[in-house]
Amino acid sequence: MKVANRLNMLPPYLFSELEAKAAGIRAQGIDLIDLGIADPDLKPPQFLLDAVISHLDDPDAHQYPTSRGDPGVRRAIARWFNSRFGVSLDPEREIVVVLGGKGGLSNLARAFVDPGDEVGVPEPGYPVYGGAGAALNEAYLRPLILDSNSGFLPNLKDAIGTKILFLNYPNNPTGAIAPESFYEETAYFAESHPETLVAWDAAYSELTFDGIKTPSILQFTQKAVEIHSLSKMMNCTGFRIGFAAGNAAALDALVRVKTQVDSGAPVFIQRAMANALGHYEGKIPPPECRISHSEYGKRKDLLEKGLQQVKGIERVYSSPATFFVWAAVEDDLAFVEKAMNKGVIFTPGRGFGLPGMGFIRASVTTPMDKIEEAISRISD
Numbered sequence: 001m002k003v004a005n006r007l008n009m010l011p012p013y014l015f016s017e018l019e020a021k022a023a024g025i026r027a028q029g030i031d032l033i034d035l036g037i038a039d040p041d042l043k044p045p046q047f048l049l050d051a052v053i054s055h056l057d058d059p060d061a062h063q064y065p066t067s068r069g070d071p072g073v074r075r076a077i078a079r080w081f082n083s084r085f086g087v088s089l090d091p092e093r094e095i096v097v098v099l100g101g102k103g104g105l106s107n108l109a110r111a112f113v114d115p116g117d118e119v120g121v122p123e124p125g126y127p128v129y130g131g132a133g134a135a136l137n138e139a140y141l142r143p144l145i146l147d148s149n150s151g152f153l154p155n156l157k158d159a160i161g162t163k164i165l166f167l168n169y170p171n172n173p174t175g176a177i178a179p180e181s182f183y184e185e186t187a188y189f190a191e192s193h194p195e196t197l198v199a200w201d202a203a204y205s206e207l208t209f210d211g212i213k214t215p216s217i218l219q220f221t222q223k224a225v226e227i228h229s230l231s232k233m234m235n236c237t238g239f240r241i242g243f244a245a246g247n248a249a250a251l252d253a254l255v256r257v258k259t260q261v262d263s264g265a266p267v268f269i270q271r272a273m274a275n276a277l278g279h280y281e282g283k284i285p286p287p288e289c290r291i292s293h294s295e296y297g298k299r300k301d302l303l304e305k306g307l308q309q310v311k312g313i314e315r316v317y318s319s320p321a322t323f324f325v326w327a328a329v330e331d332d333l334a335f336v337e338k339a340m341n342k343g344v345i346f347t348p349g350r351g352f353g354l355p356g357m358g359f360i361r362a363s364v365t366t367p368m369d370k371i372e373e374a375i376s377r378i379s380d
């Protein structure tokens with residue numbers, strides 16, 4: 001059997017390799033503290049779990065959903081978007097429910113990218129942009145370097161001529177947020193380069209600390225699609241639910257792909273999301289979410305401060321958002337290997353693209369006491 005060539009264009013998924021290596025170490029009886037993959041360990045808010053259970057009883061809960069998403073759910077998303085960002089969206093045309101941010105991003109790329117096209121991919125960045133966005137569409141990756149000297153913001157001139165441009169703030173893996181001027185610059189780019197679809201990945205828009213609230217790109221332009229996800233917002237990565245909002249023509253294309261590759265998210269999960277978004281008060285997340293966000297914030301402070309003391313860490317880039325701490329080291333692979341042998345998992349920066357070489361990413365989806373222990377293990 002020979003797999004399609006496009007599968008061979010995928011870079012090796014470093015995270016799976018790390019997981020295999022970690023499993024080998026665990027099999028030797030060594031207990032590993034995982035600061036690698038970012039999967040929220042705190043529970044989803046109770047109102048979300050209750051809503052899932054209650055909507056399971058809906059008479060149509062067991063049936064095929066629609067590809068665009070339940071109409072009532074889209075109306076609830078429009079209400080949330082308006083109170084959170086002050087942007088008014090038409091739920092019929094400007095919102096599509098997706099199976100997590102990953103489902104939205106990859107299907108959007110499939111709708112726009114032809115073989116041989118170029119895809120604008122921030123590096124370091126979320127690996128799905130280059131994988132599902134470029135490689136699986138037999139397209140080329142155009143890297144946009146995120147450098148600490150420019151606040152981890154790309155030079156948008158580097159994206160001219162791309163078919164789709166992925167941008168992601170608050171940012172994985174650097175934790176950076178973008179200033180309002182960058183949203184304006186992106187809006188100008190989107191309006192003046194209609195050949196490029198701007199796909200703004202807002203997976204971490206709700207995971208900000210110190211009272212910071214990030215805007216939506218849709219406050220600045222209608223020529224973009226913004227993808228949101230409940231995964232990190234409400235600690236429910238396994239529910240696979242989110243939504244895409246923005247440019248109606250782009251969303252029509254996304255729906256055309258979705259009719260072929262998925263049949264929409266389960267109706268009871270969609271309605272639970274709608275119910276959960278209704279617990280926001282304007283821009284303010286529900287109290288249960290605030291409690292869990294503040295716990296992540298405290299862990300992040302602890303980890304940032306702890307890593308600053310660790311030998312081999314050259315610089316820690318403190319940031320006010322996301323689960324992640326990004327830090328400079330001499331050799332990321334050597335650092336990760338050494339830490340794993342001491343019982344701590346980090347992600348080597350090169351897993352997010354070659355410009356990530358010489359950096360590591362640590363995440364805070366592990367309790368405080370484990371973070372303290374991890375710091376002490378690698379400080380020996």
Ligand SMILES: Cc1ncc(COP(=O)(O)O)c(C=O)c1O
Nearest residue numbers: 100101102126172201203229231
């Ligand atoms: C930047 C970014 N975008 C999107 C996603 C996808 O999240 P999900 O598919 O769970 O919504 C992730 C998950 O880690 C991410 O880090």
